[in-house]
Amino acid sequence: MLIQRRRPSAVNEQVEESGYMASASDLMIGLLFIFIVMVMVLLARKPEIPTDNPPDPLAGVVQAIGSRLQKAGVPVAIDQASGVITLPTDTLFARGRPDLEANGVRALRQSAEQLQQVLPCYIYSQRRQLPANCPPNPQHVEIETVLIEGHTDSVPLQRGDYSNWHLGLDRARAVYKELNAGPMQHFRNEREQPVFGISSYADERPSNKKDAAQNRRVELRFVLAFQAGDNAATKGASSTLKKMQEVVR
Template sequence: MMSVSDIMSGLMFIFIITLAIFVIDFLIASREHEEKMQELTQILSRFEENNRMRGAMLTDIQDALAKRSIEVDIDAEHGVLRLNENAVRFTTGSADLRGEQLERLEVVAKVLAEILPCYGSNQPDNGKCLADTQGKIDSVFIEGHTDNVPIGGRLAKKYKDNWELSADRAMFTYREVTNSQPLLASMLNTNAQPVISVSGYGEGRPVPGHAHPYPKNDPINRRIDFRFIMTPPTVTEAQNAIEGNL
């Protein structure tokens, strides 16, 4: 028969082996967790870098337009360049620009054509672009907006509501901008898709401080916004990093 000391020695040996296996598994798990945390940190850093780059780009566009006597507003947090009523002014119920207002839009198009192509995936080799900016823009939405005066009278024959009017303003702007500067229409993102598209919001997104409870002919809301979306990390990268930390 085995002695008590032999039994205890055997149990101690099993305990030591089990503890060693646990320690090894813990070290491996800790290393894998640290690697996943590093991946997640890198992805978050890319988001922050995208926001920083977008803010710098918006500031460059704003400064370039200011030198040409066109004042625009920017919202760096949301990536918006706003053509307010002092930049380009739409008349009530109209989606078209003429004369001086059209000329000002053409200046906007020229500035965009000088800066934006450096952020597309088909970046031109003109010696003016930085390698770090290539492929950074995923989408640019030309967004049409209106004031909250309802469509009526003769305009009702052309537009059912402000939503249609805002979409028409966005499409008019897109056509004029790309006709003036065809390079903008040729910009592609990393998926080889056109960067620029249009959207209309009617009266639904007034400028902060200009949400009127009653119909008001407010030129600041009759506007075009350019909304810039930067290329995010891939879904696979983000999903793997997040799932590894759940």
């Protein structure tokens, strides 16, 4: 007796096909739902804000140098943001005068003694003979330039053509001569140029509009050069310095 297999009817085939299509459709809908949820989660996440910002190398150098001067008894003011150390102008000069007072000479000699100890830690030409007590310098910062800037109040001088511009420059020159009387006159940057320079701003950059006495000041402005390294901030500053050097050349 022969038993013949019955072929599935067309209805069964249609049911199986529709069931397969329904399963595939459910899978696609599930995947789409998961994708939408992931997108919403990513959009809802707030960008991570770094908690530890890299230290400002200029602020660190100025603070280290200024602290040395303050500990030695020189009443300087430190501005980390602008990289400036302000010398006690009322101690250095009499009002309207470009020549140093006796107290000013003593203050500058104290300053020079401390600068001779700490500046070599950041000067290119002194790298082979670094002092043993240098401040930490993980970013390998170097000082490109130290500008001695002379500032005056807005009271005009009645000396013919001699103006506040000349007074500011003469005061800066007097400080320059005192600081460069020793080993610091030989400090050179990577381009073999002298590190110290002078400039005058007269009364064009007042530090205090209410107290004119504070505008009569001499400032040491530090300009840094950076060695190429892995630190992102170091690389950026190095690139900026190179562009400045190209313009000067």
